[in-house]
Amino acid sequence: MEPSKVPAPFLKPYNPTEQEPQMLELWEKSGYANPDVCVEKGVTKPDAEAYSIVLPPPNVTGTLHMGHAAMLAIEDILIRYHRMRGYKTLWLPGTDSAAIATQSKVETDIYKAEKKTRHDLGREELLRRIGEFTEESKATIINQTKKMGSSLDWSRYAYTMDEKRYAAVMEAFVRMYEAGLIYRGDRIVNWDPKLQTTVSDDEIERVEETTPFYYFQYGPFVIGTVRPETKFGDKYLVVHPDDARYKEYTHGQKIDLEWINGPITATVIKDEAANMEVGSGAMTITPAHSGIDFEIATRHGLDIERVIDDRGILLPIAGEFAGQHIKKARPLIVEKLKNKGLLVKIDEKYTNNLATNGRGGGVIEPQIKRQWFIAVNKEIAFPDGKKMTLKERMREAVDSKQTEIMPERFDKVYRHWIDNLRDWCISRQIWFGHRIPAWFKGDEVKVSITSPGEGWTQDEDTLDTWFSSGLWTFSTLGWPEETADLKTYHPTAVLETGYDILFFWVARMILMSTFLRGEVPFKKVYLHGLVRDGQGRKMSKSLGNIIDPLTMVEKYGADAARLSLIIGASMGNDVKLSEDRVRGYKHFANKIWNIARFVLENQHDSGAAPSTLQSKVDGRLIEADKVLIVEAQKVAEEVSADIDKFRLDLAADAIYHFVWDRFAAEIIEQSKEILKGDDKRASASRSRALHEILLISLKLLHPFMPFVTEAVWQQLPKKDLPAGRQGVDLLMVAPWPTGGQTG
RNA sequence: GCGCGCUUAGCUCAGUUGGUUAGAGCAUCUCAUUUACACUGAGAGGGUCGGGGGUUCGAAUCCCUCAGCGCGCACCA
Numbered sequence: 001m002e003p004s005k006v007p008a009p010f011l012k013p014y015n016p017t018e019q020e021p022q023m024l025e026l027w028e029k030s031g032y033a034n035p036d037v038c039v040e041k042g043v044t045k046p047d048a049e050a051y052s053i054v055l056p057p058p059n060v061t062g063t064l065h066m067g068h069a070a071m072l073a074i075e076d077i078l079i080r081y082h083r084m085r086g087y088k089t090l091w092l093p094g095t096d097s098a099a100i101a102t103q104s105k106v107e108t109d110i111y112k113a114e115k116k117t118r119h120d121l122g123r124e125e126l127l128r129r130i131g132e133f134t135e136e137s138k139a140t141i142i143n144q145t146k147k148m149g150s151s152l153d154w155s156r157y158a159y160t161m162d163e164k165r166y167a168a169v170m171e172a173f174v175r176m177y178e179a180g181l182i183y184r185g186d187r188i189v190n191w192d193p194k195l196q197t198t199v200s201d202d203e204i205e206r207v208e209e210t211t212p213f214y215y216f217q218y219g220p221f222v223i224g225t226v227r228p229e230t231k232f233g234d235k236y237l238v239v240h241p242d243d244a245r246y247k248e249y250t251h252g253q254k255i256d257l258e259w260i261n262g263p264i265t266a267t268v269i270k271d272e273a274a275n276m277e278v279g280s281g282a283m284t285i286t287p288a289h290s291g292i293d294f295e296i297a298t299r300h301g302l303d304i305e306r307v308i309d310d311r312g313i314l315l316p317i318a319g320e321f322a323g324q325h326i327k328k329a330r331p332l333i334v335e336k337l338k339n340k341g342l343l344v345k346i347d348e349k350y351t352n353n354l355a356t357n358g359r360g361g362g363v364i365e366p367q368i369k370r371q372w373f374i375a376v377n378k379e380i381a382f383p384d385g386k387k388m389t390l391k392e393r394m395r396e397a398v399d400s401k402q403t404e405i406m407p408e409r410f411d412k413v414y415r416h417w418i419d420n421l422r423d424w425c426i427s428r429q430i431w432f433g434h435r436i437p438a439w440f441k442g443d444e445v446k447v448s449i450t451s452p453g454e455g456w457t458q459d460e461d462t463l464d465t466w467f468s469s470g471l472w473t474f475s476t477l478g479w480p481e482e483t484a485d486l487k488t489y490h491p492t493a494v495l496e497t498g499y500d501i502l503f504f505w506v507a508r509m510i511l512m513s514t515f516l517r518g519e520v521p522f523k524k525v526y527l528h529g530l531v532r533d534g535q536g537r538k539m540s541k542s543l544g545n546i547i548d549p550l551t552m553v554e555k556y557g558a559d560a561a562r563l564s565l566i567i568g569a570s571m572g573n574d575v576k577l578s579e580d581r582v583r584g585y586k587h588f589a590n591k592i593w594n595i596a597r598f599v600l601e602n603q604h605d606s607g608a609a610p611s612t613l614q615s616k617v618d619g620r621l622i623e624a625d626k627v628l629i630v631e632a633q634k635v636a637e638e639v640s641a642d643i644d645k646f647r648l649d650l651a652a653d654a655i656y657h658f659v660w661d662r663f664a665a666e667i668i669e670q671s672k673e674i675l676k677g678d679d680k681r682a683s684a685s686r687s688r689a690l691h692e693i694l695l696i697s698l699k700l701l702h703p704f705m706p707f708v709t710e711a712v713w714q715q716l717p718k719k720d721l722p723a724g725r726q727g728v729d730l731l732m733v734a735p736w737p738t739g740g741q742t743g
Numbered sequence: 744g745c746g747c748g749c750u751u752a753g754c755u756c757a758g759u760u761g762g763u764u765a766g767a768g769c770a771u772c773u774c775a776u777u778u779a780c781a782c783u784g785a786g787a788g789g790g791u792c793g794g795g796g797g798u799u800c801g802a803a804u805c806c807c808u809c810a811g812c813g814c815g816c817a818c819c820a
Contacts, residue, residue: 594783
């Protein structure tokens with residue numbers, strides 16, 4: 001064959017850096033990521049079944065990491081596959097404001113540069129600065145997302161703080177309040193003294209610390225504690241009713257004893273919350289700073305006195321220690337008790353799980369606060385007429401298989417979480433976020449989106465960021481308006497995300513969607529693992545083992561980066577990634593390129609390419625070649641079945657082996673003889689067969705490696721563009737080898 | 744304390760209702776070839792499938808048990 005028949009770009013090795021931007025431009029110009037355009041151009045039938053995924057929105061102020069890259073690769077594979085199969089396919093992009101994280105980052109930056117706190121700036125100015133910051137940084141994450149080849153419909157882009165989403169959040173709050181699901185109450189909450197806000201139970205991260213465990217003489221009792229600084233107000237001694245050691249004491253009995261700041265009168269309380277196994281079995285309680293103690297106190301109508309203020313400073317009840325920070329006061333208090341002869345012993349090696357704010361905050365101090373809560377155990381009426389509690393509804397969603405969690409083992413984790421779920425504290429004392437639509441005038445409270453009138457002031461607090469995230473599958477589709485998008489694409493087909501946010505997000509979307517829409521937010525939940533380094537360690541700055549997805553894209557191409565995150569990553573398990581693996585898949589991209597080059601160089605009749613339509617085998621092919629095509633179609637079926645089962649790793653592996661070991665190494669090698677041979681019919685037939693196998697391979701590979709396959713496709717002289725289709729001929733919308741929607 | 748997961752070649756992992764001689768990639772070694780592609784091809788070595796016990800004609804796969812690693816939740820006076 002004359003070399004001139006081979007298009008110019010094929011004369012060089014595959015160069016992702018050169019090809020990728022061109023492919024991105026082609027895709028973007030085509031508009032095919034938008035399902036409306038696909039229908040308009042005849043790519044998708046107007047009545048085709050919908051397939052939708054809402055992208056878990058990355059933090060606006062963040063940069064793309066390997067976890068994002070894995071998520072984008074998985075979702076893009078599902079999306080491209082379904083688009084090629086003819087579904088009305090929507091992948092909806094967005095970004096998240098990440099309220100606490102963003103505000104604390106901006107506050108820190110401002111303090112470093114100007115030595116000013118948010119109170120120096122005021123609410124309005126701080127929000128303006130945060131707005132500037134998010135505006136600047138959002139371009140970064142959006143650009144990086146595009147570079148991975150993600151075929152997202154940017155015309156539907158949503159941001160958690162944009163006008164429409166803000167309105168949806170307000171609407172949701174009001175509806176839930178009116179249904180009696182949202183209430184305001186004084187309860188023990190997790191208070192972060194550093195960020196000066198409450199945080200939810202799920203946001204708490206336990207950090208193991210070794211700390212002394214002190215035993216003190218408390219009248220006739222010995223009590224144990226790791227927190228002597230809370231003990232000033234302790235005037236109740238709690239033992240288990242069945243504890244034989246204390247049976248001589250009766251419930252309510254008064255005992256005079258010497259304590260930290262002098263003589264006090266303690267009251268004996270018998271309550272089953274006391275654990276006979278721990279320490280001496282006797283404890284004193286601090287109801288204002290402990291959830292369990294608060295419950296005990298409430299149960300018996302005991303006094304509740306605050307000991308520690310919002311910043312962690314001891315209150316006047318601490319006597320001579322008042323005004324000191326709890327951390328500094330602790331050893332001094334122990335010293336004083338020791339001097340008074342009340343220190344019995346110290347167990348130095350006690351392992352304590354310290355509660356901290358997982359979002360970069362401080363050590364949690366339980367405090368009693370008036371906050372907004374969502375009642376999870378209250379029976380209410382759902383839009384579809386069902387009467388049950390939120391907890392029950394969240395269980396029902398998975399029991400009934402309306403939502404299926406994959407891998408299955410996370411189903412149990414989800415149920416376990418629901419069992420332990422308590423009312424969700426949704427108010428936060430930060431400024432950046434959706435402001436609570438509640439208004440106060442004296443003792444009166446009104447909930448409404450706009451001010452009820454003269455003299456009413458709005459609640460200063462904002463909502464937990466997961467409140468708005470919970471609405472995400474439908475707020476992005478136009479809710480509360482009953483839009484066409486909402487009707488077509490909700491419930492979404494799949495929610496694909498990391499297993500680490502199963503509780504934060506997945507469970508809350510189910511909660512919100514079932515209540516506000518009476519339907520589940522997604523039919524399936526697919527949870528992927530964490531991306532770790534080659535040795536299985538978490539990637540972190542301090543270890544210096546971070547593999548940056550964009551560096552990998554620059555060095556080896558986006559296709560290689562994507563494939564390295566898919567092959568070998570079985571469902572729900574962590575992925576171990578090393579640069580060597582990425583490099584290996586770059587070789588594969590080049591292999592594809594060269595296969596195409598060989599096939600094109602050996603086209604006998606470039607004017608009449610084979611039909612290549614699924615299950616129809618070209619009549620001009622000789623028997624041996626028909627067998628080859630059937631074999632390729634079998635691979636297509638296998639790949640499709642694997643994708644349908646969410647076994648993307650197996651699908652990618654199957655097509656990888658077919659293309660390299662079978663197509664390149666065997667079929668093409670054998671073909672060299674045939675093509676050079678004297679049997680014209682055999683040689684023409686083989687030439688057509690190779691072309692057809694190439695087309696099938698490109699299609700099967702495209703969801704996994706969109707760039708190199710599209711680049712090759714664009715060089716092919718003639719493809720199987722279906723009749724009636726307008727616009728650019730892109731592999732992105734070429735028909736899938738096993739056929740349309742119903743398979 | 745309750746629950747979940749993992750343990751298969753030097754490394755990373757497949758092996759979905761039990762069924763020939765347990766597979767792949769990377770790495771290692773040997774050979775070939777200037778080729779569609781050296782970002783290549785052919786081949787080799789490498790495994791008592793974590794230990795023990797059981798069910799079965801048959802177990803990497805099912806059951807019991809032990810060990811190591813990892814994770815979640817709860818407790819935390």
